[in-house]
Amino acid sequence: MSVEILGKEYPVETTTNFVLNNRYMINEIPSNVFQLVNLENLNLSFNILTTIPTEIKNLTKLKKINLCTNKFKEFPSELLEMSNLEDININVNKLSELPEELKNLNNLKVFCCGDNKLEKIPKGILFNESIEELLLDGNKIKSVPPEIENMKNIKQLNLTDNKIETIAPEIAKLSNLKQLFMLDNEFTAFPKEFNVDELEIFDVKNFCENRLGRAFDYDNIITGFD
Numbered sequence: 001m002s003v004e005i006l007g008k009e010y011p012v013e014t015t016t017n018f019v020l021n022n023r024y025m026i027n028e029i030p031s032n033v034f035q036l037v038n039l040e041n042l043n044l045s046f047n048i049l050t051t052i053p054t055e056i057k058n059l060t061k062l063k064k065i066n067l068c069t070n071k072f073k074e075f076p077s078e079l080l081e082m083s084n085l086e087d088i089n090i091n092v093n094k095l096s097e098l099p100e101e102l103k104n105l106n107n108l109k110v111f112c113c114g115d116n117k118l119e120k121i122p123k124g125i126l127f128n129e130s131i132e133e134l135l136l137d138g139n140k141i142k143s144v145p146p147e148i149e150n151m152k153n154i155k156q157l158n159l160t161d162n163k164i165e166t167i168a169p170e171i172a173k174l175s176n177l178k179q180l181f182m183l184d185n186e187f188t189a190f191p192k193e194f195n196v197d198e199l200e201i202f203d204v205k206n207f208c209e210n211r212l213g214r215a216f217d218y219d220n221i222i223t224g225f226d
Contacts, residue, residue: 003032012036016061022046022069034058045069045089052076060084068092068112075099083107091115091135098122106130114138114158126150137161137181149173160184160203169193180204 002009006024015036020026020043027048033039034055042059045068056062056078064087065079072093079085080101087110095116102108102124111131115138125134126147134151137160144159149170151157156179164185171177172193179201196202 003035005030005032010036013038015039017041017043019043020047021066029053029056031055037061040064042066052078054078057081063087063107065089075102077101080104086110088112098124100124100127103127109133111135121145121148123147129153132156132176134158142166144168144171146170152176155179157181167191 001013002011006020010018012035016038018033018036018039018041020033022045025047027050029044029049029052037058037060039059039062041064042062043066045066047070049067049070050072059082061084062082063084065085066089067076068089069092072090072095075090075095075098077099079088080099083105084107085105086107088108089112091112092115095113096118098113098118100123102122105128108128108130110133111125112135114135118136118139118141120141121136121144125131126145127150129150129152131151132153133156134154135158137158139162141159141162141164143164144167146168148168151174153176154174155176157177158181160181161184164182164187167187167190169191172191172195178199180199181201181203183203190204
């Protein structure tokens with residue numbers, strides 16, 4: 001059995017990856033996509049989507065969804081009931097907040113919400129212990145709150161190009177953190193409890209050069225790059 005989507009046939013049983021991006025510039029997802037019940041990866045980037053229909057919940061095996069560069073002003077609530085999701089990319093949209101229910105996506109490993117309008121790290125993220133990679137670069141976030149310590153499994157944290165002025169010392173409790181990116185922010189101090197030596201990448205170049213001068217040997221701070 002197969003279904004036709006925008007003039008092309010897709011076998012229902014064997015299609016696990018589906019891409020419908022900038023070539024089409026769609027403002028709604030073709031309904032036949034939701035018949036591809038074995039989909040694991042759905043790429044809808046570079047369109048003009050603002051909503052997602054409830055039928056997406058038919059895709060019970062979906063692990064990865066890419067909604068980058070669309071027109072979302074609100075996070076699609078339909079995704080909150082998709083417990084198998086491991087990777088969500090909703091970069092370059094118009095989100096100013098995220099739902100607290102994100103904390104219930106227990107299989108979520110990668111969450112990308114860069115280049116949006118967030119002014120704080122949402123609680124739904126801070127209390128999701130499963131996240132390993134969090135990319136919130138290019139927002140308007142003003143602080144790293146104490147609740148960051150709840151992200152026990154995080155390995156990569158990207159907060160580059162925000163408005164961060166304060167960083168809670170609890171960031172030092174992230175024992176699995178290996179890569180931290182915080183270029184282009186406003187903070188003038190970094191928690192003394194934080195152990196740089198445990199990181200593979202510690203990229204705070206602007207902080208080191210503009211705020212601390214010679215206080216740090218920058219070559220020993222940023223590692224992992226050739």
